[in-house]
Amino acid sequence: MARLVELLQEFMAGGKRIRPVFAVLGWQAAGGMSDMAAVIRVAASLEMFHAFALIHDDVMDGSDTRRGRPTMHRRFAGDGDDDRTERYGMSAAVLLGDLAFTWSDCLLHTAGLTSEQASAVVPLINDMRTEVMLGQYLDLRATGELTDDVDATLTVNRYKTAKYTIERPLHIGAAIAGADASTLAACTAFALPLGEAFQLRDDLLGVYGDVRDTGKSRLDDLRAGKNTTLVALALRHGDATHKDRLRTLVGDPALDESGAEEVRTIFAATGARDAVERMIDDRYRLALRALADSPFTPDAVTALEHLATTATRRNA
Amino acid sequence: MARLVELLQEFMAGGKRIRPVFAVLGWQAAGGMSDMAAVIRVAASLEMFHAFALIHDDVMDGSDTRRGRPTMHRRFAGDGDDDRTERYGMSAAVLLGDLAFTWSDCLLHTAGLTSEQASAVVPLINDMRTEVMLGQYLDLRATGELTDDVDATLTVNRYKTAKYTIERPLHIGAAIAGADASTLAACTAFALPLGEAFQLRDDLLGVYGDVRDTGKSRLDDLRAGKNTTLVALALRHGDATHKDRLRTLVGDPALDESGAEEVRTIFAATGARDAVERMIDDRYRLALRALADSPFTPDAVTALEHLATTATRRNA
Numbered sequence: 001m002a003r004l005v006e007l008l009q010e011f012m013a014g015g016k017r018i019r020p021v022f023a024v025l026g027w028q029a030a031g032g033m034s035d036m037a038a039v040i041r042v043a044a045s046l047e048m049f050h051a052f053a054l055i056h057d058d059v060m061d062g063s064d065t066r067r068g069r070p071t072m073h074r075r076f077a078g079d080g081d082d083d084r085t086e087r088y089g090m091s092a093a094v095l096l097g098d099l100a101f102t103w104s105d106c107l108l109h110t111a112g113l114t115s116e117q118a119s120a121v122v123p124l125i126n127d128m129r130t131e132v133m134l135g136q137y138l139d140l141r142a143t144g145e146l147t148d149d150v151d152a153t154l155t156v157n158r159y160k161t162a163k164y165t166i167e168r169p170l171h172i173g174a175a176i177a178g179a180d181a182s183t184l185a186a187c188t189a190f191a192l193p194l195g196e197a198f199q200l201r202d203d204l205l206g207v208y209g210d211v212r213d214t215g216k217s218r219l220d221d222l223r224a225g226k227n228t229t230l231v232a233l234a235l236r237h238g239d240a241t242h243k244d245r246l247r248t249l250v251g252d253p254a255l256d257e258s259g260a261e262e263v264r265t266i267f268a269a270t271g272a273r274d275a276v277e278r279m280i281d282d283r284y285r286l287a288l289r290a291l292a293d294s295p296f297t298p299d300a301v302t303a304l305e306h307l308a309t310t311a312t313r314r315n316a
Numbered sequence: 317m318a319r320l321v322e323l324l325q326e327f328m329a330g331g332k333r334i335r336p337v338f339a340v341l342g343w344q345a346a347g348g349m350s351d352m353a354a355v356i357r358v359a360a361s362l363e364m365f366h367a368f369a370l371i372h373d374d375v376m377d378g379s380d381t382r383r384g385r386p387t388m389h390r391r392f393a394g395d396g397d398d399d400r401t402e403r404y405g406m407s408a409a410v411l412l413g414d415l416a417f418t419w420s421d422c423l424l425h426t427a428g429l430t431s432e433q434a435s436a437v438v439p440l441i442n443d444m445r446t447e448v449m450l451g452q453y454l455d456l457r458a459t460g461e462l463t464d465d466v467d468a469t470l471t472v473n474r475y476k477t478a479k480y481t482i483e484r485p486l487h488i489g490a491a492i493a494g495a496d497a498s499t500l501a502a503c504t505a506f507a508l509p510l511g512e513a514f515q516l517r518d519d520l521l522g523v524y525g526d527v528r529d530t531g532k533s534r535l536d537d538l539r540a541g542k543n544t545t546l547v548a549l550a551l552r553h554g555d556a557t558h559k560d561r562l563r564t565l566v567g568d569p570a571l572d573e574s575g576a577e578e579v580r581t582i583f584a585a586t587g588a589r590d591a592v593e594r595m596i597d598d599r600y601r602l603a604l605r606a607l608a609d610s611p612f613t614p615d616a617v618t619a620l621e622h623l624a625t626t627a628t629r630r631n632a
Contacts, residue, residue, distance in 0.1 A: 001450055001453075004450075004453065056410055056411075056414065059407070059410065060403075060406075060410060060411070062403065084460060087376075087378065088456065088460075090376075091375070091376035091456050092453070092456060094372055094375065094410055095372075095449055095456065098372065098449050099446065099449050101414070101417060102442065102445040102446055102449065105421065105442060106442045109438050109439070109442065115431055122425050123425070126418065126421060126422045126425065129418040129421075130415065130418055130419075133411055133414050133415050133418065134317055134320075136411055137317075137320065137408070137411055140404065140407050140408060140411065144400060144404075
């Protein structure tokens, strides 16, 4: 038990706290004043839920590093690399994720929400959880079967990231402050384009980022065969040789840095990398426009503008 | 999404509904009268949570059958048996379990509990979840490292089964009926010995049961190297040859029926099988005595007596 708590603490210490920040800003945007303690606790519950989601995602993707350290299933497996040790590492990580899910519920249940707040917030949390899991399911089905269906990649992006990382946390915070439907709609108008841009940046960082900044290997996404928007665009606009090479390289579990460099060359040659940069920029502008049109409090607008910039221009 | 719901429905159709039954009986035992709808919904939430737990347990144990059908990770993997298909099956099953967990929360949150009921029930549910996960963690750590520590196996049994399957469902139902501390204590006095007996019967069925009754292969527990009380007793009381053979056979993923028959012969020769039968009987009697001393309503006592008998004498 102590070992599990220790590993989870260590894991959570490395997070960027994006969802808690958006929850608190949603609360502030909707004019939250007197219930800061409740929103902070709910925000902590979101971060604990996110620990669950990442630990399980890493098991599903078979990733070796996260936040600059070995992933949880690798930690549990230790130095062994036989089948039994691998299975133990995977199992213990699934279980640690399950515990984090349980404890995120404990944090939610002890947040001190009034019954009005709870009846507004709890359905949003349940929706958020179902959405991110369905997004992950779509992602899982798409992984390893590369297609040039750019829209399909954007749908996964919307469920797995835009709604989960930005829209729902904003909604949840706003609901604690008693937000009406138009405030929630303004959260959505800002969150979805920004969230898509955030994931598109993540897709780029997964291939071009520096492990010293991102904490994860820039071979993982390519090895796992992630069907990102970047990959779909390259498949759509590449010639026959590009397509053939991409289908060989992306999803090869033994891909090395020279193979990854060839993939990067194809992303440049097909214009896919530039196209993703333009998509990020378009969405960033849409998000800022939605913010300007929103009924949010001025302090919240300033903070959200700042976050929109860092979320789309970041290198980590 | 439709596919996920369909598989989960199919999976849940095969369950024995043990935890829901104990929840409703706990409610009845504590004099529940007017809130049958709420306890039924909470009971459904427990069954949905149990689907989560079983789907994840099967992934961790690498089991092939459950409830007479292929386990969920096997269903998702389909006919393929390469690494990528295996990983997809495992990942999709982890995710389906996660969805069942989420949906068990939805059922709980829409059960229509009053705020008094919710504040009594929710902490019990959180405790139950943490307990079963810690029990599973202990089980995981013990699996593959056989010991003759009979007490350690009974500790896992208590957390993983006795508390999870019987004590907590009774508590949860009783709390909905507004049970006081002495009624909850009476639930514990009945539930722990009965739950231990239930698991000991399960351990025996895992080795001696008929797949047509139990729905699971009687090679799975042995192949997985489960350190049951039965195995611990045989290791404690066996001679050097018995111990040596047990350590070779239990935990061998390729164990066949003739190897299993040899293990059964050792369980008989060391007296382990008879000892487990006696332990079941002792605990069954303790449970009946606790029931006789309890403040439960007469109808509930009759129903619980009946369940105690079927839970310890069952063949499925």
